[in-house]
Amino acid sequence: MQDTIRKAELGDIPRIQELCAEIWDGGDYIPHVVSDWIRDPEGDFCVVEVMDDGPDEHTGLGVPNGRPARAGHIATLGKLTILNGQDGWLEGLRGNTEYKGQGYAQKLTSYFIEKARAR
Template sequence: MGGAMRGLKLRDARNADKKVVLDFCRNTWPGYGDFIPQVWDRWIRQRRGRFIVAELEGQPVGIAKITDFGYGEIWLEGLRVDPRHRRKGIARAINREVLRTLKLIKPRVARFCTAQSNRASRKIGSQYGFSVIARFRYYWDEPRRGRISGEVVG
């Protein structure tokens, strides 16, 4: 762990990074995958905010997105590190670059959302001054088999 890896370069994302990044994001959430393939092209085109890549030995090993909604509101999203390079300080280095960028943008507020179970992300967030403002429960259920009633109540 410790500091960022020697030779780690932080830069803006490029179209040429897409294949490598989508490959290491493929199994972010087992059984679901990741939303990065659905947003990649839009993120690359956006001019407000910043799409950051962490590169090691010429290959992308991590990403993060700063989305600027305007009116001083920033949304931080898409922090990912290649599973083969986790626990090496890459997420921390990316977050330092995010904070450096935020100091230039000077937003009124910056927010992010993460799963309660994502201890690493929550820890990094608290170390950089973020606090929990809301908690949500995720619920999923399969519909029961059988006939669906056409009855409307109300």
């Protein structure tokens, strides 16, 4: 599996809502703020996207040429906002239970810490 940390996009909203539906019995606040977070110029709302090159979950067949059969699973997400030009505020860290224990949340947290230090 290959993973990428990238900014969340409006097209990610359905997958983010699906991930958050399992949190706090569906009472997570993130589905209510996700559009604002994506558009927030002061914040970095990011996802770790996992490209799974395994068999297609519907057909059981892989895709030729080494391209992923299933792509774009969100393993974890979170938001970093720099306040007052110097203080970093990390919020909304969520993890997909399918990827629990695989280090994606730690990878995203480390990314945010390094990004905050660089400012």
